[in-house]
Structures are given as C-alpha cells and as structure tokens.
Amino acid sequence: xxxxxxxxxxxxTAAGSAAVVLSGAPGAAWARKPAPAAAGRTRAYVLVxxxxxxxxxxAALTPRLAQLRAEGTTFPTARSLPVMETIPNHxxxxxxxxxxxxxxxxxxxxxxAEAVQRDLDRPSDLRFITLLEQxxxxxxxxxxxxxxxxxxxxxxxxxxxxxxxxxxxxxxxHAPDAATMDALIAMVDSADPDFVFxxxxxxxxxxxxxxxxxxxxxxxxxALASTDLQVGRFVDRLKATGKWDSSVVLVLADHSxxxxxxxxxxxxxxxxxxxxDLSSQTQIAQxxxxxxxxxxxDAAVKDAALAEIRALVLVHPGVLAVNTPTQLRLGPEAGDxxxxxxxxxxxxxxxxxxxxxxxxxxxxxxxxxxxxVSGGSPRVVRGKVSSEPARTIDVAPTVxxxxxxxxxxxxxxxxxxxVAFNA
Amino acid sequence: MNPITRRNLLRTAGVVAVTGAVAGTVTxxxxxxxxxxxxxxxxxxxxxxxxxGDPLPDGVLLWTRITPTPExxxxxxxxxxxxxxxxxxxxxxxxxxxxxxxxxTGAFRDHTVKAEPRGLQPATTYWYRFSLGKSISPxxxxxxxPVAGAAVDRLRIGVVSCANLQAGWFSSYxxxxxxxxxxxxxxxxxxxxxxxPGEYQAREIVVRPHDPAVEMTVLEHYRRRHAQYKTxxxxxxxxxxxxxxxxxxxxxxxxxxxxxxxxxxxxxxxGTWADRRTASQQAYAEWMPVRYENGGDLYxxxxxxxxxxISMLDLRSYRSQQAGNVDPAISSPDRTITGDAQMTWLxxxxxxEDVQWKLVGNPVMITPVRFPSTLSTSExxxxxxxxxxTTIDGVPYNVDQWDGYTADRSRVLKHLRDNGxxxxxxxxxxxxxxxxxxxxxxxxxxxxxGNSVATELVCTSVTSDNLDDILNVPPRTASIAVEAAFxxxxxxxxxxxxxxxxxxxxxxxxxxxxxxxxxxxERMDRSATSxxxxxWQVAAGTQRVTPATGGVL
Numbered sequence: 001x002x003x004x005x006x007x008x009x010x011x012x013t014a015a016g017s018a019a020v021v022l023s024g025a026p027g028a029a030w031a032r033k034p035a036p037a038a039a040g041r042t043r044a045y046v047l048v049x050x051x052x053x054x055x056x057x058x059a060a061l062t063p064r065l066a067q068l069r070a071e072g073t074t075f076p077t078a079r080s081l082p083v084m085e086t087i088p089n090h091x092x093x094x095x096x097x098x099x100x101x102x103x104x105x106x107x108x109x110x111x112x113a114e115a116v117q118r119d120l121d122r123p124s125d126l127r128f129i130t131l132l133e134q135x136x137x138x139x140x141x142x143x144x145x146x147x148x149x150x151x152x153x154x155x156x157x158x159x160x161x162x163x164x165x166x167x168x169x170x171x172x173x174h175a176p177d178a179a180t181m182d183a184l185i186a187m188v189d190s191a192d193p194d195f196v197f198x199x200x201x202x203x204x205x206x207x208x209x210x211x212x213x214x215x216x217x218x219x220x221x222x223a224l225a226s227t228d229l230q231v232g233r234f235v236d237r238l239k240a241t242g243k244w245d246s247s248v249v250l251v252l253a254d255h256s257x258x259x260x261x262x263x264x265x266x267x268x269x270x271x272x273x274x275x276x277d278l279s280s281q282t283q284i285a286q287x288x289x290x291x292x293x294x295x296x297x298d299a300a301v302k303d304a305a306l307a308e309i310r311a312l313v314l315v316h317p318g319v320l321a322v323n324t325p326t327q328l329r330l331g332p333e334a335g336d337x338x339x340x341x342x343x344x345x346x347x348x349x350x351x352x353x354x355x356x357x358x359x360x361x362x363x364x365x366x367x368x369x370x371x372x373v374s375g376g377s378p379r380v381v382r383g384k385v386s387s388e389p390a391r392t393i394d395v396a397p398t399v400x401x402x403x404x405x406x407x408x409x410x411x412x413x414x415x416x417x418x419v420a421f422n423a
Numbered sequence: 424m425n426p427i428t429r430r431n432l433l434r435t436a437g438v439v440a441v442t443g444a445v446a447g448t449v450t451x452x453x454x455x456x457x458x459x460x461x462x463x464x465x466x467x468x469x470x471x472x473x474x475x476g477d478p479l480p481d482g483v484l485l486w487t488r489i490t491p492t493p494e495x496x497x498x499x500x501x502x503x504x505x506x507x508x509x510x511x512x513x514x515x516x517x518x519x520x521x522x523x524x525x526x527x528t529g530a531f532r533d534h535t536v537k538a539e540p541r542g543l544q545p546a547t548t549y550w551y552r553f554s555l556g557k558s559i560s561p562x563x564x565x566x567x568x569p570v571a572g573a574a575v576d577r578l579r580i581g582v583v584s585c586a587n588l589q590a591g592w593f594s595s596y597x598x599x600x601x602x603x604x605x606x607x608x609x610x611x612x613x614x615x616x617x618x619x620p621g622e623y624q625a626r627e628i629v630v631r632p633h634d635p636a637v638e639m640t641v642l643e644h645y646r647r648r649h650a651q652y653k654t655x656x657x658x659x660x661x662x663x664x665x666x667x668x669x670x671x672x673x674x675x676x677x678x679x680x681x682x683x684x685x686x687x688x689x690x691x692x693x694g695t696w697a698d699r700r701t702a703s704q705q706a707y708a709e710w711m712p713v714r715y716e717n718g719g720d721l722y723x724x725x726x727x728x729x730x731x732x733i734s735m736l737d738l739r740s741y742r743s744q745q746a747g748n749v750d751p752a753i754s755s756p757d758r759t760i761t762g763d764a765q766m767t768w769l770x771x772x773x774x775x776e777d778v779q780w781k782l783v784g785n786p787v788m789i790t791p792v793r794f795p796s797t798l799s800t801s802e803x804x805x806x807x808x809x810x811x812x813t814t815i816d817g818v819p820y821n822v823d824q825w826d827g828y829t830a831d832r833s834r835v836l837k838h839l840r841d842n843g844x845x846x847x848x849x850x851x852x853x854x855x856x857x858x859x860x861x862x863x864x865x866x867x868x869x870x871x872x873g874n875s876v877a878t879e880l881v882c883t884s885v886t887s888d889n890l891d892d893i894l895n896v897p898p899r900t901a902s903i904a905v906e907a908a909f910x911x912x913x914x915x916x917x918x919x920x921x922x923x924x925x926x927x928x929x930x931x932x933x934x935x936x937x938x939x940x941x942x943x944x945e946r947m948d949r950s951a952t953s954x955x956x957x958x959w960q961v962a963a964g965t966q967r968v969t970p971a972t973g974g975v976l
Contacts, residue, residue: 054845054964055964055965076779076845076846076933076934076963076964077776077779077845077846077963077964079776079843256843320841320842342837342840342841343837343840343841343843343864344840363841364841364842364843365840365841365842365843366843367842367843368843368845368964385932385933385934385963386574386933387574387575387728387729387730387778387779387780387933388574388729389729389776389777419574
C-alpha cells in the first residue's frame with residue numbers, strides 16, 4: 001500500500017448483489033485468494049445470537065444451531081451477567097472483565113460529567129484491553145461484524161477489520177441478520193481474519209417489538225428460523241472455502257428475553273413522586289428489566305436518601321431486588337442503586353408509557369443463555385455437555401487460551417472453558 | 424423379636440453380596456467396576472446390620488447397632504455401655520485400611536452407633552465394618568461425594584418412599600441392592616409406619632405384623648419399630664451397599680403430622696404431642712444413618728461436584744396445621760409448610776450457581792393438582808384415603824401437600840421464575856403413586872404457554888396401599904380412567920400410575936435427568952420380581968419432562 005496511515009475501505013459485492021463496505025486498519029491486507037491450508041492455523045468465530053433463550057434452540061426450529069450444539073461442547077447452565085443488557089455483555093465477552101474494571105455496566109447510563117442520559121456507545125467508554133487488541137498485538141488479525149449501531153460504536157476501530165452495520169432498520173437501530181451475514185461472509189472471504197466477533201440482532205429485535213410476545217411469540221419464532229438459516233449459510237461458506245476444518249465457532253447469547261404485559265410496569269419516577277425531595281434529586285437510567293438510580297442531590301444526605309429510595313422501591317410488587325453497583329460488580333458508572341424487576345415485569349421511566357416494549361431483559365429472569373463451542377477444528381470436543389457455569393465473561397479467556405494469549409494485567413474475571421477443547 | 428424375620432436375617436446375613444466399584448473415580452460410574460463378593464459370619468451382636476449415609480467429599484456417616492447382652496433388646500433401656508470400633512478400607516478384604524476409630528454407645532442411645540470418619544478421598548468407594556471384642560459386623564460398602572466444583576459425568580440414585588412392613592415385603596430394596604451401581608439411595612420418607620397390626624396393611628391382609636403390636640406413641644415403641652424394620656434382610660442389604668440420604672415424612676411420627684399435632688394423634692390419650700414428637704425424633708436420630716441429632720434441623724444440603732446438589736426438606740416439623748373444612752385457608756400467607764428459616768435456606772440453595780441440577784428431596788408433592796369433577800363418590804373416597812384430601816366447598820384438595828400451603832409454594836415458584844433458575848427437580852414420595860410433571864408457575868396459562876419453572880418426579884410406594892388397593896380392584900383396571908381424568912384436568916401432569924408398587928432409579932448427567940420407574944410383580948410375594956414400567960427425562964435447561972427413549976441405561 002502506498003499510504004499506510006489511512007484507513008482502508010473495501011467494497012465487495014455480497015449475495016443478492018448488495019454492496020458490503022468493510023474498513024481496515026492501516027496496513028491491513030485483503031487476501032482475496034482462497035486461504036492457504038496453513039498447518040496448525042486456528043480460526044475462531046464468536047457468534048452472538050442476541051437475546052436468544054437457551055430453550056429456543058431446537059432441532060425443529062433452529063436445526064443448524066442445534067446441530068452445531070450437538071457436535072460441540074455445550075454449557076446448559078450458562079448465564080449472562082449484570083446488567084443483562086447487550087453492550088455490557090458484549091464488552092464482558094471481549095474483555096473477560098467485570099464492568100467495575102471495564103467501565104461498561106449497562107446500555108444506558110446517566111453521565112454525571114455531561115449531565116445527560118446516554119448509551120455507552122463511544123470507543124472511549126471501554127477502558128479495558130480487549131481480546132481484539134490482544135490478538136492484534138500478537139500479529140494476528142481480527143474482525144468485528146456487529147449488527148447494532150451502539151456495538152459498532154463502542155468497539156470502534158479496535159479490530160483489524162470492521163463492518164459498519166448497514167442498512168439500518170429504523171427505530172431498532174440494527175442491521176438485519178441477512179445483511180450482517182453478508183458482511184461476515186464477505187469479511188472472511190476477503191480478509192480471512194484469525195478471529196471475528198459477530199452479533200446477529202434479529203432475534204433480540206423481534207423479541208422486543210413482538211407485540212404477540214406474551215402469547216404466541218410468532219415474529220420471534222420467525223426470526224429464530226431466519227437467523228438459523230443465516231448461521232447455516234456461514235457454516236456452509238466455511239466448508240465451501242476450506243476453512244471449516246480449522247474453525248472454532250463459539251455461539252452464545254448476550255442475555256435472554258422476558259415478556260411483560262402492559263399492566264406489569266414499574267415506574268420508579270412515579271414511586272418517588274410522593275417524595276419530590278427525592279425524585280427531583282434522582283436520575284434514572286432505564287435498562288428494560290433494570291433501572292440504574294443516581295443521586296444527584298446534596299452529598300451530605302446521600303446515604304439517608306438512598307436508604308429511603310431503596311425502601312420505597314422495594315415495596316413495589318414488581319421489584320425483585322435493589323442492589324448497590326458494588327454488589328453486582330458494576331462500578332461507579334452504574335450510579336448508586338440498581339433495581340431489578342421480577343419475571344413478567346418491566347421498568348418504564350420516567351412515565352409508565354415511556355417503555356412500551358413488551359420484551360425486556362436486564363433482570364435476573366433473563367440470565368440463562370445458550371453457550372456452546374463447536375466447529376470443524378479437531379480441537380473441539382464433540383458431543384459433550386458440561387455442568388461448568390459458563391458466563392459471557394468466559395469468552396475472552398476461552399478464545400484467548402485457544403490462541404495462547406496471556407491474561408490481561410490483573411487477570412481475567414472469567415474462566416477459560418478448556419473442557420471444550422482437546423489438549 | 425419376630426422369629427420369621429430373625430430367621431430370614433440369619434439366612435441372608437451370612438453372605439452380604441457387595442457388588443460395585445473399586446475405588447471408583449469421579450468419572451467412572453459404579454456400574455463399570457468389577458463385581459466383588461464379601462463374606463462375613465452371622466453375628467447376633469450386629470443383628471440390625473450396618474448402614475452409611477449423608478456422604479461428603481471427605482467423609483460419610485457410618486451406622487450400626489449392637490446387642491451386647493441378650494437382654495439389651497431395642498427399646499429395653501438396659502445393657503452395658505460399650506466402645507465400638509470401626510474401620511474404613513479401600514478394599515473389601517480390609518487390607519488397605521485408611522482410617523479407624525471407636526465410638527461409645529449404651530442404653531442411653533439404644534445401643535446404636537454413629538461414626539463419622541473424615542479425611543477420606545472424594546468420589547471414592549470404601550468398605551467399612553464395626554467390631555466389639557472379637558465380634559465383627561457385616562461389611563458395608565459406601566461412597567464419598569465428589570469434591571465441590573468437580574466435573575461429574577453421572578450420578579445414579581435409587582429413589583424410594585412409603586415402606587409399610589405390614590403391607591408387604593421390601594422387594595424394592597432387594598432389587599435396588601442387587602444392582603450394585605448406585606451412588607446413593609434417596610429415601611423420601613415413610614421409612615416406617617406407626618400403626619398397630621390391623622390398622623394399616625395390604626388391603627385387609629397383615630403380611631407382617633408390626634412390633635410392638637400397638638400404635639407407636641412412646642420412645643420404647645419407636646425404638647422397637649425402627650429395630651424391627653432394620654431386621655428386614657432386604658433393607659439391610661440395601662443399607663449395606665450404598666449410602667442413604669433420608670428425610671422423614673409423617674409416618675415416622677404419626678399420620679399427617681404438623682408442628683403441633685397430627686391427624687393420628689389424640690392429645691392426652693396418647694400423651695402430649697411434644698413428648699411423642701421428641702420420642703420419635705430421638706429414635707430417628709438413633710436408628711437412621713443421618714447427620715441429625717434430636718433437637719437439630721433435619722433439613723440439609725449435600726453436593727456432588729458441579730453436577731448436582733440435593734436439598735432434603737423437612738415438611739413436618741415447622742408446618743401449620745392442615746387446612747380443613749373449618750379452616751379452608753389454603754392460600755393464607757400466615758400458614759407455612761416449611762417455616763421461615765427453612766424457606767430462606769431453600770431459596771438460597773436454589774439460586775446457588777455452583778451446581779447444575781438443584782435436586783430437592785421433597786416429602787410431599789409440590790405440583791398443583793386439580794381434582795377432576797367427574798370422579799365417582801367411591802373414587803373421591805379412595806382419593807381421600809390415598810391422598811388425604813379434604814373437600815372444601817365441594818372440591819377435593821390435597822391439603823397435606825404443597826396444595827394446602829399455596830403461599831409457600833408461590834414463594835418457591837416465583838423465586839425460580841424471577842431468578843431464571845434452571846434445572847430444579849423435585850424428587851417426591853408420600854402419595855404411593857408414580858408421577859412425572861412439569862411444574863408451571865401459572866397452571867392457568869400453562870396449557871397455552873407451556874411455561875414450566877421446574878419438574879417433579881414422584882416415586883411410588885415400596886409397599887403401601889394405593890388406588891387399586893383402596894378401591895379393591897385388580898391393578899390397571901379402575902385406576903386407568905381416573906388417571907386419564909387427572910391428566911386431562913392437569914395438562915402439566917405427563918405421567919401418572921396410581922396402582923403400582925416399586926422403586927425408581929434416577930440418572931443424573933450434565934445433559935439430563937432421567938427417572939426409570941420399576942414396578943413389582945406382587946408386594947405380598949417374598950420373592951417378587953421387578954420390571955421397568957416407564958422412563959421420563961428432563962433435558963438440561965428445559966424444565967420439562969418428556970418420555971425417555973432408548974431403553975434402560
């Protein structure tokens with residue numbers, strides 16, 4: 001390349017003639033020819049089926065995912081970690097560290113410095129080294145194919161190759177799985193990174209918006225079947241291009257999903273409305289099944305005020321727990337109190353109509369997730385079911401161990417699930 | 424002592440067949456190891472056999488009872504004190520003894536012995552025996568639990584309840600003992616019954632009369648009754664080959680016991696309930712291989728690596744009185760089946776994230792059961808006798824189960840749902856019938872949603888009467904229509920057998936839990952055969968029971 005300081009772009013034509021635009025780090029190479037069958041090379045792909053419940057992967061509904069699970073090592077006790085939202089759990093996957101170390105505890109926070117509520121979607125919000133950077137540091141190449149704008153935002157240009165989600169579905173802010181898969185396949189075909197981190201957003205987005213969600217879950221079922229086809233396309237492509245036998249595919253969700261009916265809504269703002277001295281000094285960052293509460297009033301009365309707020313909120317029949325961020329290892333960005341709801345409820349602040357979405361997550365009912373390691377690589381242990389308590393935070397240690405990456409400074413908070421690999 | 428059981432004991436005690444693992448590893452099920460045969464001489468000093476229970480990763484409780492002088496019979500309160508030696512070995516021939524000790528006993532505890540060796544290796548098979556002077560007890564085999572967090576490929580558990588000696592022979596125990604592949608035996612209660620001969624037996628036939636020949640109400644009775652059961656050769660054989668994990672239900676005290684009384688207790692005429700309960704608990708602590716001493720809590724949790732925990736519930740000591748016509752408050756939040764402390768302990772254990780399968784040793788059913796409105800008067804009457812139902816406003820409720828304490832049940836099921844708890848399985852006895860059920864958080868929406876928060880697997884009775892017995896009809900005749908009516912009214916009930924007697928075998932693996940129900944050819948036949956009746960499984964993460972295929976493991 002003549003100019004190695006500038007970001008590079010590659011436009012490729014994907015299936016259906018849609019154009020996919022990928023960007024690359026300065027100096028990144030685009031290998032257009034079939035990948036050499038380098039002895040000992042391992043490719044790893046982490047596919048996040050956003051918002052998928054473990055029970056939704058069945059041979060009837062999602063045959064390709066079910067087959068991958070059956071052919072690899074699965075962890076039926078796997079769970080998401082607080083706050084059970086998309087951004088923090090993707091960050092935990094890529095860092096192996098808890099939010100009190102990464103700075104990313106939730107999707108939405110109240111930013112005290114800027115005095116605004118905002119998504120944690122800036123590259124600078126993530127303060128911990130990621131697996132992407134660690135792999136890059138060993139001379140390997142990495143990629144991100146993230147269907148949601150805020151995920152693309154926070155991971156930014158950390159990967160060697162990245163795809164900016166497009167086209168974006170209005171309101172949902174995500175690219176459909178077909179487009180995401182086009183991009184993933186284009187990236188693997190053209191750049192063949194050693195590791196790609198991909199997020200498929202349809203299942204989550206159909207979960208949120210599915211107005212039949214409390215009963216038939218029709219749209220969600222359709223999304224699961226559709227996403228399964230896309231995963232199948234990816235596997236087929238790896239096989240067709242000779243990469244499958246060196247590939248490890250880790251499939252998981254970032255969180256599960258729970259549906260509430262319109263009457264089961266909790267408004268902390270409304271609960272506190274009986275005490276304007278409290279409500280006027282409290283900021284609320286709403287995260288579906290979790291509310292982050294920030295005391296912005298007089299520091300001298302903070303402890304007493306928080307104790308009163310906690311007591312008032314806990315009385316609500318839909319509230320499961322009110323914890324401190326420390327108890328959940330969330331760090332100061334999560335504010336002063338974290339309220340979580342019971343199954344079948346949701347938070348909606350400031351008004352009870354502010355959150356009209358029936359499908360939510362963020363509360364403990366949405367912790368169970370699928371988590372399995374599969375692929376054609378001989379390193380994958382086949383047909384195994386493990387009781388080990390896999391967590392989203394285990395992804396970086398597990399993939400890192402596969403590549404011989406050293407733990408970051410201070411160590412991982414997660415655990416490498418080596419039971420999934422042959423020695 | 425009953426001469427018949429005595430003779431049977433002497434016939435079988437000469438050879439205690441012990442088959443199974445040699446120092447098994449965590450991953451090797453006991454069934455894969457070579458069979459062994461252990462001999463010991465018949466010995467009147469140890470005529471109540473040996474037993475083990477409540478395995479930990481580094482120890483297991485050992486039990487026996489000595490008869491140091493002919494007069495020191497159970498319940499007699501006489502006989503000298505003695506120091507009973509015990510030893511634990513890695514081999515049946517006791518060439519590799521790993522620990523030994525001595526435990527004092529005497530009339531103060533009815534000459535029962537409980538020893539607690541520690542420092543053993545996890546997930547390891549051991550042999551043990553006791554000695555007094557030159558007399559050596561029969562040899563028992565036991566197995567420690569895997570260490571916390573360890574990967575465990577399989578756990579195989581015999582599951583039994585409701586063994587009324589007067590109603591038949593304990594062939595279920597014999598068949599379980601003969602398997603030689605059990606890591607432990609779960610006894611869910613009604614290990615013995617309080618009734619006098621003629622009060623409760625096999626329909627109208629007293630197969631074996633109870634000793635003493637009265638309803639047990641005082642310490643001497645409870646001790647003698649325990650002793651009589653412990654002379655049963657089939658029960659002795661099962662105790663000798665695998666550790667038991669036990670809890671009591673009501674008949675260890677008296678029928679439909681609650682914290683301050685029982686249906687089958689007449690205050691005053693039969694003494695005070697407080698005295699009667701203390702007596703029954705003392706005898707239980709003395710005679711059962713359980714980490715429980717009178718005055719303590721029986722509820723406790725055992726763990727088996729990262730695969731499973733077993734929370735054993737005590738649903739008699741703290742419960743409010745059963746609801747009745749005069750107090751139909753089955754949903755009152757003021758009433759409890761667990762008590763507050765046990766409830767908190769149970770909920771904490773269910774949300775613990777260090778084990779996959781949260782097994783709950785649950786003496787009475789937790790699945791909501793709606794009674795069909797189509798039952799005949801005689802069928803309702805039989806239900807009343809079998810299930811202890813009470814008719815409230817014309818609708819029968821099993822007020823002795825969790826159905827009679829719906830506020831407590833709601834706390835448990837909401838806890839499971841709110842916290843996204845997976846892989847909770849209630850293992851239940853009490854009602855002399857086999858059930859496999861989903862446990863819906865909301866039975867009303869279950870038919871449409873299929874949402875289930877747990878599962879329940881109920882083993883049938885070893886001998887105690889069930890529906891065909893009560894209706895006095897041949898098995899698998901009148902009950903079939905009743906079962907169908909129950910399933911129709913309760914879509915979450917997937918399997919129901921109101922007639923058979925037998926036992927269950929539970930296989931626990933990371934991919935699923937499976938129960939095989941075995942039924943006896945005839946409970947009154949001393950040498951009854953058993954056959955597998957059905958198998959149901961719970962795949963990991965599903966909270967649903969489905970028919971198991973692929974034959975017996």
